[in-house]
Amino acid sequence: MKVVIKSEKTNLFIILPTSLILNRLSATIAIKIIKSKQPSIDISGYDFKKFINSIKNYKRQHKRWEVVNISSSNGEIVFVSL
Amino acid sequence: MSSIGTKIAFYRKSRGMTQEDLAEKLRVSAQAVSKWENDIACPDILLLAPLSKLFGTTTDELLSADSVKSVRLLPENERSDIKGLTLKVIVDSNDGDKVRINLPMELVKVALEIGSKIPQIANNEHLKNIDFEQIILMVESGVIGKLVEIESADGDIVNVVVE
Numbered sequence: 636m637k638v639v640i641k642s643e644k645t646n647l648f649i650i651l652p653t654s655l656i657l658n659r660l661s662a663t664i665a666i667k668i669i670k671s672k673q674p675s676i677d678i679s680g681y682d683f684k685k686f687i688n689s690i691k692n693y694k695r696q697h698k699r700w701e702v703v704n705i706s707s708s709n710g711e712i713v714f715v716s717l
Numbered sequence: 718m719s720s721i722g723t724k725i726a727f728y729r730k731s732r733g734m735t736q737e738d739l740a741e742k743l744r745v746s747a748q749a750v751s752k753w754e755n756d757i758a759c760p761d762i763l764l765l766a767p768l769s770k771l772f773g774t775t776t777d778e779l780l781s782a783d784s785v786k787s788v789r790l791l792p793e794n795e796r797s798d799i800k801g802l803t804l805k806v807i808v809d810s811n812d813g814d815k816v817r818i819n820l821p822m823e824l825v826k827v828a829l830e831i832g833s834k835i836p837q838i839a840n841n842e843h844l845k846n847i848d849f850e851q852i853i854l855m856v857e858s859g860v861i862g863k864l865v866e867i868e869s870a871d872g873d874i875v876n877v878v879v880e
Contacts, residue, residue, distance in 0.1 A: 682831045686824070693821045701819055704733075708813030 637699075639714040653694055653717060657687045690717070722756040724779055728772035729754075731863060731878050733807045733817040743767060773880055788862035802856060804879055811872035822879065826853055 636656060640647040655661075662683040669678060694700065694717045705713040729739050729750075736754070740747040743764055752758040760768060765776045772779075804825050808816035820828075829850075852864070856879050865877035 678831060682827075686827050686831060689821070689824045689827050693824060697821075701817070703819075704815075704817040706815045708810075 637714070637716045639712060641710070641712040643711075653691070657690055659684070662687055693717070720756050721759060721779055722754045725750070725760070725768065725772075726754040728774065731805075731807075731876065731880075732772070733805060733819075739771075742771060788860065788864065791859040791861060793859070802861065802879055804877070807874075807876040807878065809874045811869075822853075822856060829853070 636649075636651050636653045638647065638649045638651075662680065666678060666680060666683055697717070700717040701714075702717060703713060703715040705711075725739075729736070736750040737747045740750045743750075743760075745764070749758070749760075753760050765779060769776045769779050802822040804820045804822055806816065806818040806820075808814070855864075861879045863876055863878050865875065867873075867875040869875075
């Protein structure tokens with residue numbers, strides 16, 4: 636997964652293995668954080684697992700898939716690819 | 718009547734590509750793409766197959782004089798599973814901001830299921846009038862292409878394409 640954020644204050648370029656971000660542990664942590672911050676949100680582990688699996692499946696078929704590419708007129712860039 | 722140049726320009730823009738992007742993919746110069754789109758020159762015959770493949774269409778469609786149909790209803794035998802389709806949101810603002818979001822329909826479907834359980838999303842003023850289930854149903858029924866096309870008076874352009 637490649638994440639690029641460029642703005643006046645931020646210059647971020649990260650390349651991470653997708654499996655490091657999208658795994659059971661990160662899903663569990665994410666759910667716990669969401670539930671602690673917003674108890675009204677009712678997301679189950681099953682939902683999150685389904686979401687992660689769909690991303691993983693898609694990544695297998697479309698490597699380096701460009702998910703988001705935003706470039707603003709003042710030179711800010713946000714780029715996320717799988 | 719629609720020329721091959723018009724069609725190349727249409728398909729390129731609908732995929733959020735620049736002339737440079739297309740040129741790079743076909744290993745030609747951006748000037749060559751510009752000439753094709755302005756009907757000054759035609760692409761080499763050997764490039765027709767890669768072009769049509771890149772645009773997800775056929776060489777027949779590219780060469781035919783019929784206008785491009787922005788929304789199409791696929792025949793039942795050509796309908797692919799929703800998993801193979803992509804939802805593209807393309808925004809070009811008058812100020813020069815460009816937004817390109819490419820999401821697999823499968824992911825959109827799952828995200829909507831999750832989103833419906835989140836009150837902040839489900840009760841959102843702007844979103845609650847949009848029947849996403851109907852959009853998914855429409856796509857599953859074989860309707861693909863440019864489903865939303867907005868051009869504001871300020872010159873902002875918003876396109877939502879399923880392909």
